[in-house]
Amino acid sequence: MRPSSFPCTRRRVLGAGLAGTAVAVAGCATPAGSARPRVVVVGGGWGGLGAARTLARGGKAQVTLVEPNGGFMSCPLSAHYIAGWQPASDFQRSYDGVDRAGIERVRERVQSIDRAGSAVVTAGGKRIGYDFLVLSPGIEYMEEAITGYAQAREQLPVGFRAFEQIAVREQVDRFLAKGGNFVISVPAPPSRCPPAPYERAFLIAEQMRRKGVKGKIVLLDASPAPLPPPIAKPLLNGIKNVYAAEIDYIPNAGLTAVDIGRRVLTTAMGDVPFTEANLVLPQRAPALIRQAGLGERFAAVKLPSFQSQADEKIYVIGDSAGVPLPKSGHVAFGTGVQVAQDILRRIDGKPAPAPGGMVALPAGICWAAVTHDQAAMINVAATLTPGEPPKLAFQVDPEHNAASGKGSMEWGRQMWGNMLG
Numbered sequence: 297m298r299p300s301s302f303p304c305t306r307r308r309v310l311g312a313g314l315a316g317t318a319v320a321v322a323g324c325a326t327p328a329g330s331a332r333p334r335v336v337v338v339g340g341g342w343g344g345l346g347a348a349r350t351l352a353r354g355g356k357a358q359v360t361l362v363e364p365n366g367g368f369m370s371c372p373l374s375a376h377y378i379a380g381w382q383p384a385s386d387f388q389r390s391y392d393g394v395d396r397a398g399i400e401r402v403r404e405r406v407q408s409i410d411r412a413g414s415a416v417v418t419a420g421g422k423r424i425g426y427d428f429l430v431l432s433p434g435i436e437y438m439e440e441a442i443t444g445y446a447q448a449r450e451q452l453p454v455g456f457r458a459f460e461q462i463a464v465r466e467q468v469d470r471f472l473a474k475g476g477n478f479v480i481s482v483p484a485p486p487s488r489c490p491p492a493p494y495e496r497a498f499l500i501a502e503q504m505r506r507k508g509v510k511g512k513i514v515l516l517d518a519s520p521a522p523l524p525p526p527i528a529k530p531l532l533n534g535i536k537n538v539y540a541a542e543i544d545y546i547p548n549a550g551l552t553a554v555d556i557g558r559r560v561l562t563t564a565m566g567d568v569p570f571t572e573a574n575l576v577l578p579q580r581a582p583a584l585i586r587q588a589g590l591g592e593r594f595a596a597v598k599l600p601s602f603q604s605q606a607d608e609k610i611y612v613i614g615d616s617a618g619v620p621l622p623k624s625g626h627v628a629f630g631t632g633v634q635v636a637q638d639i640l641r642r643i644d645g646k647p648a649p650a651p652g653g654m655v656a657l658p659a660g661i662c663w664a665a666v667t668h669d670q671a672a673m674i675n676v677a678a679t680l681t682p683g684e685p686p687k688l689a690f691q692v693d694p695e696h697n698a699a700s701g702k703g704s705m706e707w708g709r710q711m712w713g714n715m716l717g
């Protein structure tokens with residue numbers, strides 16, 4: 297048994313008698329004349345694209361990307377669109393470069409994973425077999441955590457997944473036209489991009505000031521201060537020193553219920569009325585992961601490999617993975633590249649040896665825009681020593697500045713280029 301090498305499952309061999317007959321292939325390196333190992337990547341976001349592009353470049357695997365959206369829209373930097381500073385097109389890209397890279401793209405949603413049969417099954421009933429599976433489907437909202445949210449879903453979009461930002465922008469436009477109370481809630485960790493709800497509040501507040509809108513942005517934080525602690529300083533600086541007139545910040549105000557009829561939110565600090573509300577809900581990995589027995593709230597993976605603890609053919613990356621790293625696109629992309637390289641080594645029959653000492657885990661950069669042209673940079677490096685939990689080292693701009701504002705847009709363009717070609 298070679299647990300970290302190519303799993304040597306039954307797979308199609310070109311020219312093997314009856315067309316399409318599955319033939320058991322012995323040995324772990326791809327035998328001459330056989331089909332290339334099949335790698336299925338679920339999710340064409342930050343993590344999935346990192347994996348699919350790297351695998352395609354390796355030239356040793358047949359790569360299939362399963363993604364229901366016909367194009368890509370970035371969550372990072374999209375506050376600039378939501379608050380009306382930039383057009384949506386600045387944050388959207390086509391999948392043409394993915395297609396040109398020789399990746400087979402299936403525009404469907406994966407409904408279930410048949411681990412025993414090594415196949416994913418799409419909502420349209422398509423069965424796609426794999427030798428290796430990379431899961432990067434992002435997050436699902438825990439709607440049941442907020443009483444009444446399911447009934448209010450259409451009117452209160454979260455906008456923390458691709459393309460949902462368009463519905464949040466409509467709410468912001470209504471608010472900027474009429475004024476009133478715009479409530480933004482911040483969930484307790486772990487959640488996707490912790491600075492993002494504050495950044496949204498800042499860029500909308502900047503528009504309020506510019507347009508002379510009468511009203512308030514009410515920021516309901518489930519925690520006593522922005523978390524994790526290293527990011528608190530620049531965010532509290534934005535709340536207290538830049539937007540004191542526009543933002544009411546209420547810490548320890550975990551959200552428990554929404555009454556969409558009366559337009560009132562119930563929180564640990566009392567009831568809060570709203571004209572518009574952007575409720576950022578608590579999050580977990582999509583149901584697909586739990587139903588396949590790969591973890592509870594998030595997927596259980598081994599570090600540093602990101603291989604599932606339950607299944608050596610499966611890797612779970614990005615925000616679906618239950619690891620103490622920031623839920624960031626930068627980390628997701630880097631992890632996609634890393635697991636693709638691991639798979640390519642396993643295809644060659646040369647799996648990576650277990651680390652003998654400290655190793656670096658994928659690093660992340662998050663941006664917190666405080667004005668439309670000034671941001672704070674949050675840099676996170678992570679290391680793992682065998683037998684110990686990962687160690688994180690934060691480097692954070694204590695205040696926002698123009699260099700980080702410019703840097704954030706350059707970072708976005710560079711990352712989207714790496715992901716989408």
Ligand SMILES: Cc1cc2nc3c(=O)[nH]c(=O)nc-3n(C[C@H](O)[C@H](O)[C@H](O)COP(=O)(O)OP(=O)(O)OC[C@H]3O[C@@H](n4cnc5c(N)ncnc54)[C@H](O)[C@@H]3O)c2cc1C
Nearest residue numbers: 339341342343371372406434489614615623624625626663
């Ligand atoms: C407002 C905001 C600001 C952010 N700012 C930053 C930042 O500055 N820097 C940073 O690094 N990160 C930032 N992030 C975080 C970043 O967006 C996420 O960490 C990143 O998107 C995670 O990548 P992922 O691959 O796990 O998920 P995603 O990028 O969400 O990709 C998941 C993909 O899977 C698809 N999918 C879902 N279910 C299925 C299924 N069943 N079958 C097939 N496909 C499926 C989805 O359609 C989606 O395309 C921000 C996030 C938000 C919301």
